[in-house]
Every structure is written in C-alpha cells, then in structure tokens.
Amino acid sequence: MGLWLTGYFLMSPAVDLENGLYLVAPLGATAVLVFAVPNSPLAQPWSAVIGNTVAALVGVAISLFIHEPTLRIALAVSIAIFVTIMLRAVHPPAGAVAMTAAMSPEAVEHLGFWFALAPIATGTASLVLIAIAYARLTGRRYPFRQFDQQNRHGTADRIAVERLGLSEAELSDILQRYRQSFNLGVEDLARLIGAAELQAAAHQTGTPTAGAIMSSNLITVKANTDLGTVADLFRRHRFTSLPVVDDEQRFLGIIFQRHLISRAREDALRLDRGLIPALRRLIDPERDKPVLAIDIMSVTIPRAIATTPLGALLPLMGDTDVDAVPILEYDKLIGIVTRTDLIAAMARGLARADV
Template sequence: MARPRFVEAVRAGAGAGLALALSGFLLLSVHHQLATDLPHGLLLIAPLGASAFLLFAVPNSPLAQPWSAIVGNTASALIAITAILSGLPQLAAVGVAITGSILAMAMLRAMHPPGAAVALATVLSEQMVHDLGYSFALAPVLLDTSLLVVLAIVWNRLTGRVYPFRQPGEANTHGTRDRPPQSRLGLSPEALAGILERYRLSANIGTEDFGRLLAEAETEAARLHVGGLTCGEIMSKDLTTVTPQTRLRDVAELFRRHRFKTLPVTGPQGQLLGVITQNDLIQRARDAAILNQSGFARSLSGLLLARRGAPHHAEEIMSPPGDTVAPGESIGILVRLLADGGVQAVPVVAPDGSLAGIVTRSDLLAALAHMPLWRPPN
C-alpha cells in the first residue's frame, strides 16, 4: 500500500483525535448533568475509534459515508441487543450478533466495518444492555456515531476534503443534469457501478472516484496519442494584455474590438497576475444592480463609465490565474482543463513566471482537427 502524504496523515490524525476528545467532553458534560436519570449511556464506545479512522482518514470511501456509519453502527447494536435479550449464552450471542450485523448492514446498504465491533462491544456490555434495553442503540451508539459524523463533516470541509462525498448524477458546474462534456462519450454511472459490482469492489471505491480515475487515465492516453505536440506549439503568442490599473472601460473596449472572452492581467515584468473574463464584468454589474436596487444596464454603464466616482480598474474584478500549463507540456492536458472547467482559455507560463502565451478552446479544437487523435498503436 502506498504511504500517504505526511500532511494528510497529520490532517486525518488531528481531526480524529480532536473529534473524539470533543465528543467525549460533550457527552461527559451531559452525562454528569443527567446522572440521576441516566446512569449509563452518554459515554464514548470503543468502536468509535475505528469509525473515526474511516471518517477522517478515508472520507471518500463508501464505507465512511454518513449513512454507512450511522445506520451500520445502529443496526449492529440492535441485532446484538436482540441476541442478548433472547437469553443466549454470551459466546453464542457473540456469533449471532456478528453474523446478524453483517447481514443487516448488507441488506441496508450500510456497510461499515466498525459496525461488527459495535456488535461485539454491545454483547460484552451485557449488564449495561440489560439496564438500558434497546435504548442502548440510541445512546450511546446512535448518539456517539451521529456526533462523530457531524464533526467529520465540519473538519473535512475546513481542511479541504469533500465529505460526504458527492454522488454521480448530481448537477454539473452549470447547474444542469447533463454529464460533463469530457465524460459524455464514456461510461455511465450505472455502467461504472456494474463494473465495480462485477469485480466486488463496490465497498472499496465509490462510483464517482472510479469515474475520476478513468477520466485521468483517458487524459494520460490522450497525451500519448497526440504525440509530441506541445502547448507552446499551438498557443497564441501575440497577446493583448492589461495591467491591474487598466480601467474597466478600456477592458470592455478590448473585449468588443478583439472579440476575446478572456484577457490576461500582467505585471511590470510580464508575470501573470490574473485573468479577466467577460463573465467577470457581467457578475460585477449584476452584484451592483442587486446592491443598489437598480437595473442591470444602468449598473453596467456606471461600472464602465465610473459615473459614481473614481474609475474602476481591472484589479477590482480580476480572478486568480487558476490552472496554467508550461510551453513544453503535451496538449493532452488541455482536453481536461478546457472541456468543462469553467474557463475559455488556459495561460501558458514560462519557467521564469512570465506569460508566454495563451491557449483557447478554439486553438485546441483547431489542433485536434488537423491530426488523427486516435491512431492505432504501432
């Protein structure tokens, strides 16, 4: 197994440790306040450590999603409680609880490995189960797991991870249900799920992750098929650029005159500082119209003509450069960047940080149209 990056290990370990410590503190505080009525129940359970590992270390895993964690742990506890209350000897109850928990998680599509540990821990906590009955499944099991899931959602999102993980079929970047252009000729989510099921890997990798891996593999294949053609060979070199102090009126005039959709913003040494798109102007005018409760056309005119005071400049609306490429990179990488990344052009940046050129969608299409993209292997 590949060694994870040290930063990722620290992120996961710190998150899991903090979440369990905070969960324990919260539960202990409530437990003390209600001690006379609830002698047991509002305490951490040991299997939560395994759940924390999944939720914080591998949040993309199907085994770590909220449904799997909450339903898997709770269903396993219910099965174990039933085995105990039926009067079975403890060792027999262990076997029934483990078998039943796995069957229940499978039927509920809530496979969560710590669920089996919850079942075992429940049987081993026989006296507490007799005291609490089926409420043991609610507190501590359901309560503990739900609290951990909430903290995992917060921590993962604060540290740049997506959790719960997105599912295939969600709206794309345009807010529609169409699949991204680069994947419309590929396999559907149903076909991807079928392949994972056929090879019994559906519990190890989600359909969305599988699709992303295939997309990256296709990008690498595209790089091989386009041979040695590089971004530097197809880029536009005679560039029209603006500076951060260029007035928006002049920016709009450049868009009109050259029919560009993107303008690079450069510094004194030619270094790339950002980009301005036509959409940036539109969004700024729209925001001003909403703020001032005025019409869109009036807000756009005021933005460009600076009727409300000092002129507006490019630096006020420019966006960070985003993805860039080097002149020597294969054009295969542009297929992914320009397919549906929300950009019309990709800047080409030299090793010294200066802007060497820019590749638009039109440049890429023209290059692909003049070459046999899918050549048979030699």
C-alpha cells in the first residue's frame, strides 16, 4: 500500500518524470525497513531520506565522470557508503540507490541531478510519511523517541523502565563497544536493559504469573451496550476499565474511563458546549442514536495469557495509556490484570524478600 501510494504520487502532474522512472527497486527495500522494522536506527527518517538522496547525488556524479561500468558502480556504492556514514545517515537501500544510478547512465543523463529529487527524495519522503501514519494507526512508534525526548506527559522524567542510572553517553559506549550502534538506538537499549532488570527481579522474588494475580470474576459489557450503562457500571463498581466481549466470551476490546472523558471533550469542542453537558449527552440512553461500547472501545492494547510472568506485564503498563491487560485463552477472556493487581503482587513479593 505504501509503495502504491508513493508510485501514485510520483506519477502525479506535480512530479514530472517524463521517462517513466516512477519507482526504483531501492524504494522497495526502504519500504521493508520503515514498515517492518521501524525501530531500527537504519530506518529512521533522517537515515532514509538523507541516505537515499545523498546516495543518488553520488551515483549521478560518478556516472557523469566515469564511463567504465564496473569501476563506475564500485565507486558509486563505496563513496555513497562513506558519505552516509559521515552524515550519520546510514540506510542500506542507499547503496542500491547509488548502484541504480550507476547502472542506468541513460536515465541519469536524461534526469541529471534531478534524479536525486524525484523519484528518490520525494519517493523516500512519501514512504516515511505513510509509515508514520501507519504507525499511528497500528499503535506502533515511528520515528522512535530519542533518549532526551520528553515522555508522553511532557515532563523531564524518564519512563519507569528506563530509569537505569545510566547516562546517554554510557549507553552509547555500550553500543559502540559491542558494535551495535547500527542495530540499536540508545532508547531501545535502555528499554531492553530495563525490561531485563524487571524480568530478573521477578525471578529473584518468585513473582507469580498473570494467572495467579488476575481478577477472574469479571464484569463485562457487549459491543452494543450503550454508554449510559457503561458509565453506570464504572460508577457502581469503581472500575477504571471494562472489557468488551461477545456472546461466547471472546474478547473484542476494552473501555477505559478516559475513553468517556476523551469522547465527551471531543463532542464539547465540536458542539461548542461545556464538558459536563457533553458528557451527559454522550451517556444519555434516550438520545436518537445512543453511542455504544463498540464506538469508543480500544482494540489495539497489549494482551497476555495466564502463564505470562509479572516481569513481562510491567513494561506493558509502564509507558502506555493501558491501565489493565486482558488475559486470554484461545481468544476468550478469562481474566484481567490491573495496575492495582500488579502493585499488590509486587508488595507481597517485597514482603517475602524481607523475611
């Protein structure tokens, strides 16, 4: 889909490519990186756009001055690698971009240095923008957060799983020492170390699995339950989340209290009214078309099984908007682990460790 949209854009009148060179093979490799491994340092927007563009410029320049095919290709690729390393824009498809230019002297002669602008720069930028939109829709993160970037709350604190007592320089040194700087970013390394520490702590304290700490006698709603009923259940039981299931107890999604508030706020802004009146209207079962659970439930949340260890559940709630993780067995909901359950289990583990 990303390549189709990119090709459609490159064939538009805004991008005049008379020779029909709309999509080149390296863009396919770029698509693999930005869609399949978006956390890779090699797939980030700077590496992709700058790496491919600079490689195209190198390939065109070499093609204009070197006429022997083998030497032309070898020089184009090697110089492209050197320049992208210097610019900290290493992107594997960039080597193929330089090679494509060196192998296509006729097309290069026709387009000249415009080849770097279209299709390379515009095509790569288009793929990156589509990948960003795709990541938003699927709950992934692209581009990845930088180590010094603020957390989702806008404060300077690191997220819980990254409070390691290690500086960015120390983490970078570890990556350099083990020659992993092209495979992992500092942010990813911090997350991995934090997750490993949590997992190790879980083993040391004998922390139970999700099945041992989950709530299993659940209050659930159906997809066609109106929000008035949902709000009443939240008020009556003091829950912060309600799972949505079908008639066979298959998990469909989950509603958090914040979903009601967010939807009411959107309605308040759209209808130019206060938050409280908008909330009353949202949960009114007598309105012409009541809003249902399926309209606001979240379906892209982490899930676990009964044997999932506590150490694996902690990161799921550490830097997300998830207040509870559903526990499934063959798509059927058998329980739920909330943040309250996690805190209670950790407190018991610490008490046992002190004895």
